[in-house]
Amino acid sequence: MAKKLVIKVTAGQDAPERCSQAFTVAAVGVASGAQVSLWLTGQSAWFALPGRAAQFELPHSAPLEDLLAAVLESGTVTLCSQCAARRDITEQDVRPGVRIAGAQLFVQEVLADDVQALVY
Template identity: 55%
Template sequence: MSRSLVVKVTCGTDDAERSNQGFTVAAAAAASGASVSLWLTGEAVWLAGPRREDGLSLEHATPVADLLAVVLTTGTVTVCSQCAVRRGLTQDDLVGGVRIAGAAVFAEEILFPDVQAIVY
């Protein structure tokens, strides 16, 4: 039995390389069959919301929209509730399949046995 992976991405277009790396790791793990939960906080929430078409333009990198789609096929993607509220985002603003949840849910996920958490 493999461990689950929780990836938290805290940046968006403000730090494109770090943000894309988090999405890449989450998508690679999901594609390999791991149980993946991707959390978007701070500026990363825009990548699942109305500015997603702006996306990240990063040379030699898979577009974030494609990576997000990979994670959504087998895993979960969550936008931080406080981050969403601060940016005026609601559930209707997000890509289908993305949920909004708070710190209690994040803490619960990372405290399960055999979970690896990574923050970008």
């Protein structure tokens, strides 16, 4: 059984290097065979919407859209329910494959056996 990697990213356009690092680690985790769960919180919540990741630019980094697509293909992407509510984002608004869930599920994932958790 693959190890699980739970990554919570709070940064978006406001802290592009931290944001890019979180998505890069998530995509590399997927490529390495880890079971990846990427949580979008705070300013990264906007990347749950179609087209938003494609607008992100950071020199010398992989396109955020490609990194997110890799995680969506083989991992789980979750938008924080409170973050979604504060931004008036609903299930109908998010890109395919993104779920909306709250702190209870995040804690459940982090406390599971064989889990590594990272916060950016």
